[in-house]
Amino acid sequence: MSRVSVIGAGSWGCAFASLLAQNGVDTCLFVRKNEVLESLKRQRIHPHYLPGVKLSESIVFTGSIAEAMERADVVVMAVPVKYMRTVLHGLLNFVQNRHVFLSLSKGIENETFLRPTGIITDVLGVDESRTAALSGPNFALEVAKGLPTATVIASTNQRLAKALQRLVSCSNFRAYTSDDVIGVEVAGAMKNVIAIASGISDGLGLGYNAKASLITRGLAEISRLGLMFGARRDTFMGLAGIGDLVLTCTGDLSRNRRVGLVIAKEGRPEDFLGPSGMVAEGINTVRSAYEISLKKGIEMPITTEVYRIIYQKKDPQQAVFELMSRPLKSENL
Amino acid sequence: MSRVSVIGAGSWGCAFASLLAQNGVDTCLFVRKNEVLESLKRQRIHPHYLPGVKLSESIVFTGSIAEAMERADVVVMAVPVKYMRTVLHGLLNFVQNRHVFLSLSKGIENETFLRPTGIITDVLGVDESRTAALSGPNFALEVAKGLPTATVIASTNQRLAKALQRLVSCSNFRAYTSDDVIGVEVAGAMKNVIAIASGISDGLGLGYNAKASLITRGLAEISRLGLMFGARRDTFMGLAGIGDLVLTCTGDLSRNRRVGLVIAKEGRPEDFLGPSGMVAEGINTVRSAYEISLKKGIEMPITTEVYRIIYQKKDPQQAVFELMSRPLKSENL
Numbered sequence: 001m002s003r004v005s006v007i008g009a010g011s012w013g014c015a016f017a018s019l020l021a022q023n024g025v026d027t028c029l030f031v032r033k034n035e036v037l038e039s040l041k042r043q044r045i046h047p048h049y050l051p052g053v054k055l056s057e058s059i060v061f062t063g064s065i066a067e068a069m070e071r072a073d074v075v076v077m078a079v080p081v082k083y084m085r086t087v088l089h090g091l092l093n094f095v096q097n098r099h100v101f102l103s104l105s106k107g108i109e110n111e112t113f114l115r116p117t118g119i120i121t122d123v124l125g126v127d128e129s130r131t132a133a134l135s136g137p138n139f140a141l142e143v144a145k146g147l148p149t150a151t152v153i154a155s156t157n158q159r160l161a162k163a164l165q166r167l168v169s170c171s172n173f174r175a176y177t178s179d180d181v182i183g184v185e186v187a188g189a190m191k192n193v194i195a196i197a198s199g200i201s202d203g204l205g206l207g208y209n210a211k212a213s214l215i216t217r218g219l220a221e222i223s224r225l226g227l228m229f230g231a232r233r234d235t236f237m238g239l240a241g242i243g244d245l246v247l248t249c250t251g252d253l254s255r256n257r258r259v260g261l262v263i264a265k266e267g268r269p270e271d272f273l274g275p276s277g278m279v280a281e282g283i284n285t286v287r288s289a290y291e292i293s294l295k296k297g298i299e300m301p302i303t304t305e306v307y308r309i310i311y312q313k314k315d316p317q318q319a320v321f322e323l324m325s326r327p328l329k330s331e332n333l
Numbered sequence: 334m335s336r337v338s339v340i341g342a343g344s345w346g347c348a349f350a351s352l353l354a355q356n357g358v359d360t361c362l363f364v365r366k367n368e369v370l371e372s373l374k375r376q377r378i379h380p381h382y383l384p385g386v387k388l389s390e391s392i393v394f395t396g397s398i399a400e401a402m403e404r405a406d407v408v409v410m411a412v413p414v415k416y417m418r419t420v421l422h423g424l425l426n427f428v429q430n431r432h433v434f435l436s437l438s439k440g441i442e443n444e445t446f447l448r449p450t451g452i453i454t455d456v457l458g459v460d461e462s463r464t465a466a467l468s469g470p471n472f473a474l475e476v477a478k479g480l481p482t483a484t485v486i487a488s489t490n491q492r493l494a495k496a497l498q499r500l501v502s503c504s505n506f507r508a509y510t511s512d513d514v515i516g517v518e519v520a521g522a523m524k525n526v527i528a529i530a531s532g533i534s535d536g537l538g539l540g541y542n543a544k545a546s547l548i549t550r551g552l553a554e555i556s557r558l559g560l561m562f563g564a565r566r567d568t569f570m571g572l573a574g575i576g577d578l579v580l581t582c583t584g585d586l587s588r589n590r591r592v593g594l595v596i597a598k599e600g601r602p603e604d605f606l607g608p609s610g611m612v613a614e615g616i617n618t619v620r621s622a623y624e625i626s627l628k629k630g631i632e633m634p635i636t637t638e639v640y641r642i643i644y645q646k647k648d649p650q651q652a653v654f655e656l657m658s659r660p661l662k663s664e665n666l
Contacts, residue, residue: 137545148657149542150550171658174546208584209482212470216576217483223570237556242575243549250583251541324481325504 002026002167005072007065007087009036011049012104013078015144021056023170028060030068037063053144069094074102074167080279081107081116081189088123095124100160102153103133106188107281108288115185129157132164133181135188135240137247139254143173150174152240154184176239183235186226190303191245192256192282193289194218197302198249199260200309200316214302214323215249221300225289228296256282263309264316286310301326335359335500338405340398340420342369343612344382345437346411348477354389356503361393363401370396386477402427407435407500413612414440414449414522421456428457433493435486436466439521440614441621448518462490465497466514468521468573470580472587476506483507485573487517509572516568519559523636524578525589525615526622527551530635531582532593533642533649547635547656548582554633558622561629589615596642597649619643634659 002025006017009031021027031037039047044055062068069075069091079087084105101124103116114122117131136151143149153168153175155161161177169175178184194215201211222245223236235241248254259280290307293300305323308314335358339350342364354360364370372380377388395401402408402424412420417438434457436449447455450464469484476482486501486508488494494510502508511517527548534544555578556569568574581587592613623640626633638656641647 137542137549139540139542142540142542145540147540147542148546149540150546174657207472207475207478207480207482208580208586209470209472209475209480212576212580212584213481213483213572215579216470216570216572216574219570219575237549237552237570239546239549241549242552243545246548246579246583247541247545250579251545253541324507 003072004028004074004076004167005030005068006076006078007068007091008078009033009040009046010078010080011046011140012138013076014046014050014055015053015140016076016078016104017059018053018055018144019170019173020168021058023168025167026071027056027058028062028068028071030065031061031063034063037061050141050144053141055144065090066094069096069099073098074100074164076102076104077116077120078104080281081105081109081119082279082284084116084119085109085123088120092124095126099126099130101126101131102164103131106135106192107285108186108189108292110284110288113288113292115182115189117181117185128181129155129160131155132157132160133185133188134164134168134175135184135244137239137243139247139251141253146172148172150176150239150243152176152178152184152238154178154181154240156181178235178238178240180232180235182229183226183231184240186229186231187222187236187241188244189281189285190222190225190289191248192280193286193303193306194222194245195248195254195256196260196263196280196282196286196310197306199257199262200264200306201260201320202257203261203264204317204320206320211249215245218249218302219245221302224298225292225300228298255280259283267316282306283310336405337361337407337409337500338363338401339409339411340401340424341411342366342373342379343411343413344379344473345471346409347379347383347388348386348473349409349411349437350392351386351388351477352503352506353501354391356501358500359404360389360391361395361401361404363398364394364396367396370394383474383477386474388477398423399427402429402432406431407433407497409435409437410449410453411437413614414438414442414452415612415617417449417452418442418456421453425457428459432459432463434459434464435497436464439468439525440618441522441625443617443621446621446625448515448522450514450518461514462488462493464488465490465493466518466521467497467501467508468517468577470572470576472580472584474586479505481505483509483572483576485509485511485517485571487511487514487573489514511568511571511573513565513568515562516559516564517573519562519564520555520569520574521577522614522618523555523558523622524581525613526619526636526639527555527578528581528587528589529593529596529613529615529619530639532590532595533597533639534593534653535590536594536597537650537653539653544582548578551582551635552578554635557631558625558633561631588613592616600649615639616643
């Protein structure tokens, strides 16, 4: 199990492919857009993402799904959740028994409420023991530059988790294994919703204290959602939980946080695609999470306010005021 | 129970006194230094801290411990842990049965390994049911400016915790109660150690990913220490745990983080007092924590490296390298 194809040439897909290739892994990157493929083939630089980064020399770039699947034992899914189902349908004819699937995607599908590994098993009909999810505090640009970090690889199949751990780990990228796929994927999805709220808080000038409170209460409601799905609480205290949440809510490189900043400052949450169509996953995830919270009766005040701001044009200032003036009580999760 | 004296006119003591006074509480602030007392009496501005902030008109400032104790039902201790014992000895003759004690201090005493409320009961001989601790993501300057935040008031005496909750809460400062005094005080103390590590990481230019990983693994070792003392794990997921940890490690206003920045950049951790003698509590706390970890056999790798950098002149770069190259394993706390 040492040949990998990464499906999706966004910033994380590119950075992850480059990391693998530098680890000596036989790595192929599937690139959908022709213009991007040409640029990568020519100079190993993405025309829009990862400024200043030259991807590893040994990556094979391809525009052919057939070739990508042919070259791989491990198929890494690095596409936005919104497009995942469509992309997977394109893989369907090429799936072999040797293939295992690692998801880098972060979100909860609208309508179906499926997590990324659930979409994979749903579309491809493979057993969940052939899937894994990777999530952690991993800004793509920093990983691409070789700065140090850590991450979590979760699978119901610990042999797979450990094999993938060996494949991706190096001195600057430390992978821990976990068997809590639900927790890792719920945490990865929901941090983007709290990041939008953090951006709104920052945009309104509420300060560091307010944001730290928001992150803390955000973690509490993410945990509640996760526990309902069957996740383990410990996961939310780990790298895929707090680690990624803190990163996305406080780091300058987070697009979801930037969406919140724009909402607070310009008051018009219409245009959510950043430059070059970068997707802020939180926009879609908040819809799924809000609908689940209603359906299952889970208290998710921050998610609810972010949903209302985005989909019901609620005034951000009013939303924050209501969050801060909820009744006093003993602190519990 | 509505008359409060705050002992200690550092930035947090001043901000907290001002918050109470604005809540309509009869508030007295004991100021040790004559020069500071004069400035506060004259213009309600601290000569060194809280730039641009005028403290509430209704605070009574005093240089007399006797007067401060006489005027109070609630005595708020807002002095660095290092000086707490000495200051408490000065209160001893004035303690009445009506007095209860709220600690704002964050640290673990050297030699005795006592938490702040433990120092209070030790020196004054009062029962722990007359003590409480307040801790949360509360940068003094932001509280003084009226920006919103939340905090935790912990006491073994829930009636006291609730009375104090009513006293301090307002629309911009939301207090939650807790009965886990150990957890709240251990979290409050230890976040300063992890903040020094975060500052070192930032100073070495390791990026957001590395810092988020450090915060996460830091929380794990803080929790281990707290659980050994008898704290509840939930506390570390709350405002006094993650909330304050995130604030102190990522906010620009943290002096402990700034100490780490200086260590990384100038390589000489000699002068730890900031301007005007502001104390970075983490410097002393790391000594207690390191010694406890040795004595009790608790694995605390970040604390250990911060201790070695500060007290054994270990090279910060080498310390970080060793932290990052610990053996791979499954993620657990």
